[in-house]
Amino acid sequence: MSDADSTDEFEPVQVFETTNMDLRPGSDDCYKCSTCDTSCPVAEVDDEFPGPKFQGPEQWRLKRKEGHDIDDSIKGCSNCMRCDDACPSSVPLSQMHNTARGEYVESQRFGREALAALRRGEPREALSIVRDGREGFVERVRNRVLANYRASAWLASKVPWLANRAMNFGPARWLMEETLGVTKEREFPEFADQTFREWWVERGGAHVENPDKQVAYFHGCYSNFNTPEVAKAMVHVFEEFGYEVLVPPQKCSGTPMFANGMLTDARRHAVTNVENLAAAIENGADIVASCTSCSMALRQEYPELFDLDGIDSVAAHTYEAVEYLRLHEDLEGALAEAEVDASEFAYHAPCHARNQGLDRQAIELFADLDGATVEDVGDSCSGISGTYGWKEEKYDYSMEIGEEMFEHMESATGETGMTECPTCAMQMEHGTGYEIRHPLELLEGALVDDTVSSA
The missing domain is CATH 3.40.50 (Rossmann fold)
Known part of the structure; x- marks a missing residue:
């Protein structure tokens, strides 16, 4: 037997230590055609943003080297995910971006590092860490406020008339830009007088009972707090076609958290969502969402980023609402x-x-x-x-x-x-x-x- 035929002489070379999320295969699939960079809307307008190729496969290789920090340009990625669609090699670019962004945000939590230094008896080191971390503190607070929209929307929904006036009061918008870095150029969306879930309870839940045709509606934050007319339209249309609509307990899909690197927060929300949606699936329902970012999160980002019981089932049974009606030919000839x-x-x-x-x-x-x-x-x-x-x-x-x-x-x-x-x-x-x-x-x-x- 020649050396080439012998299996005893050769063992696979483990280039990097094994991790729970090994993106090496995806990184190796990148052959640097730069199609992702040319499709990136941010790279087109921001000369300082290096583009998806660097943020994805190139940075992934670099960050596996000891002592390499995630480049702060990862903050420039908008998470539009157009690069995923553009890549001819199906490199998991957005997964790499989300992972890198999460690691970057975790590395900027200077309070934890300062506390560790104090415990080691190194007060000067702790002070140095705090001084270095202050620069990005306001930005992190701003990003956390934006990423956790559901929390502020819930509060605003209790007094929508006051929230709508206060948040669009000119001086208040100026103050938010000066203190938090939230642009004053945009008007804040109005909060509805009645949320979708309040309307759902008031109407007595589903008006159609059909155990053979059930859908669990993932309405998301915006359709609940700001545009309940969209959520109501979804319920009315599906009931028109004989579906029993379920509205399980749910939290934010996590999309704004992914975009801001807050994977711990996103995972906490995902745990609740997966548990409740998986239970609905076990009872015969499919999942439908009226927001394409929500359906994308449940279908793609959840299984890419989290290892949770039932997560693959949720991904496989999630559909955008109109897509679901078309797949089941409910709209065939109706319009x-x-x-x-x-x-x-x-x-x-x-x-x-x-x-x-x-x-x-x-x-x-x-x-x-x-x-x-x-x-x-x-x-x-x-x-x-x-x-x-x-x-x-x-x-x-x-x-x-x-x-x-x-x-x-x-x-x-x-x-x-x-x-x-x-x-x-x-x-x-x-x-x-x-x-x-x-x-x-x-x-x-x-x-x-x-x-x-x-x-």
Whole structure:
């Protein structure tokens, strides 16, 4: 037997120590074509941002070297995840970015390091750590406030009239920019007088009982606190097709936490969500979400970042709401027989919809609806990317990224926007002044009796 045929002489070389999340295979799949960099909306406008290739496979290799710190440019990534869709080799770029960002944020928690130094009897070292860490303290507080939107929204929902006035009071917005770095250029979204979950309890829960057709609705934070009309439309449309809608206990999907490197917070929310959604699946339900970022989190980011019982089942049974109706052919022929008052829409497909292959969904769906004209405004990023566009230092970048979308919207026939993503809707309205609707609202108007939808 030759040396080449012998299996005893050769053992696999373990380049790095084994970890719970080994991204080496994905890193090795990168052949530096730079397609991800050319698709990155941030790299196009921010000369200091090195792009997805560096933040992903190159940084992953570097950070495995002893003593290498995560580069702080990871903060520049908006988590739009367009690089995932662009990569011809299916390198898990956003997973690498989320992991690196989480490690970077953990490394900046100087309080823990200072306390450890004190315990070692090194007060000067502790003082030095605190001095070095103060510079980024306000930024970390700001990011935590933005990432934990559900907490502030819950509080605001208790006194929506006061919150709406206070948060959009000019001096208050100026103060938030000066103290926290939250841009004063944007108006805060209004909080609804009644949250979706309050409405759900008031109406007595589901109005259709059908154990053979059940969906568990993951409404997310925004549809609960700010746009309950979207969540109500989802319930009405699904009940119109005979589905029993369940609304399990839930927390934030974690999307804004991923974008700000707060993986510990995101995991805590994921534990609750996976537990409750997995239980619904065991009882025969599928999961539907009206926000494409929420469905993306449940489908992709959860199993990529967390090891939880039931997480794969949740990922496999999660769908975007309109996607679910189309897959089950509920809408087959339904819109051809329906009509709405003459209306024209400028539709923007969110980046997270594109990542799920849903970017043409609304255009195709409403082509047969009499009275409605839905025009695609192109494949550019809106620029806001959740919390990214709310940061004072990122605001100008977000508006520059969104310029192409704004121009296409203004040249479109319709003067009403349409999208599935709530923060894209914020950006669309901010850049054009148009009213923005969700596809589910148009479906409700076409298919649901007015007496039902107004209830």
